[in-house]
Amino acid sequence: MLKIQEIRELIKLIDDSTIEEFKFEQNGSKITMKKHLKGENVSTEAVREVHTPAPVQTVVTEPAPPKIEDKPVAQQTEVKTETITNYHKITSPMVGTFYAAPSPESPPYVKAGDKIKGDTVVCIVEAMKLMNEIEAEVNGEIVEVLVENGQLVEYGQELFLVKPE
Template identity: 60%
Template sequence: MKVQEIRELIKLVDQSGIEEFVFESAGSKLKMKKSTGTTTYAAAPEAPVAQPAPVQEAPKPAAPAIQDAPAPEAPKSAADDSNLHKITSPMVGTFYQSPSPDADVYVKPGDKINSDSIVCIVEAMKLFNEIEAEVDGEIVEILVKDGQLVEYGQPLFLVKPE
């Protein structure tokens, strides 16, 4: 199953009223389960799936009665990212810029890419998943460091679409 197909399944389950979804095909099993407003994802080949503990949200402080000052503005990045495409992580895992420690990186800022270009690897549960760009354009910025843990939906790259 391709990463894009998994992304589409995640979106469909997330937008639906389904609480739990299991898909098995060709020796692989994909299980998605919603709990307390968050969705957890796990995939493993023919092995029991260990579900992470539910995420506990910290209690939100009460809103102040009077707000005198407006919230401070976030600092602007070097590139205005409103017209840039974000390549996001399709899963929780470890981000790698190259196929092996001694190999060249897949992409660097300024590189031209097409929609099926592999831009990085995200390792999850000892499986190395190649991440495709899904857009034609130019890499503007790499938002994470090699070996960094990434979350589902976390932006990895900014791309100037063509």
Template identity: 50%
Template sequence: MFKIQEIREIIKLVDTSSVDEFVYEVDGAKLKVKKNGVAVDAPVAAPKAAAPAAVAPEAPKAAAPAAVEAPKAPEAPKAEVAADSELHKITSPMVGTFYQASSPDAAPYVQVGDKVGNESIVCIVEAMKLFNEIEAEIEGEIVEILVKDGQLVEFGQPLFLVKAN
């Protein structure tokens, strides 16, 4: 199974290289990334029943280089906060809908001031009826939540600012 971080790294590497198409297969899972083209797919082996949110077959669909550049404009008002070199951005690994909690009546996964660890779930991004749990991937404290519950997010769009420990 591919992890979101692995998919992110592959997309970054393909995007910065001269390669136009990349296919990677491991343990029955296949990831196919095309640059400068519309089609990007990742057929993945059947998800485990206990962890459906960890499977993100639609994650790389927004891998077009234009989608990576789009989130930069909304960050301008937050220049003071982002100027701090200790802040880490937790970004969306896919295009989808941002949710702060597992259900509308549940408490948010994290709030400003909460401490998070590498594997702490900070939100869910829904893409194509799949609810993908997003992990912090850093230890620190949530400084700012940059998107609203139910908001559409793009690939690479910053979701949270975290002050690293």
């Protein structure tokens, strides 16, 4: 079943696109979204079925990226995938709310490009009114912050990509 944040992101993507109708089914749950022109009724339908359907293989397709320096697209994709797999992923040790800074008026603990050590605090995950400082546990450079400030995170969800030293 999709998380509420994922559903919100889908709604925004559909709203910003030229897609008029979107249907999604997974594990007995169905989501149908339709965009209408002004003046028409709007309906969003979510149905949960009781029976368990057979497993369905999901295939995600993305448009092919443009060629760069006359290299074939497949080679570029392989290089990017290989590079990402070499990164260390800092994950959330609990369910909670991600905070990038110690307070709203403070700068974030880390941002992309920052050098970190194993004991560097990279964020806070608030769980049950307790602020839990999350340490990097690896020396390296922050490549990407994967979540936004104030976002709910799940146990094991990737928070940062780090290029280890």
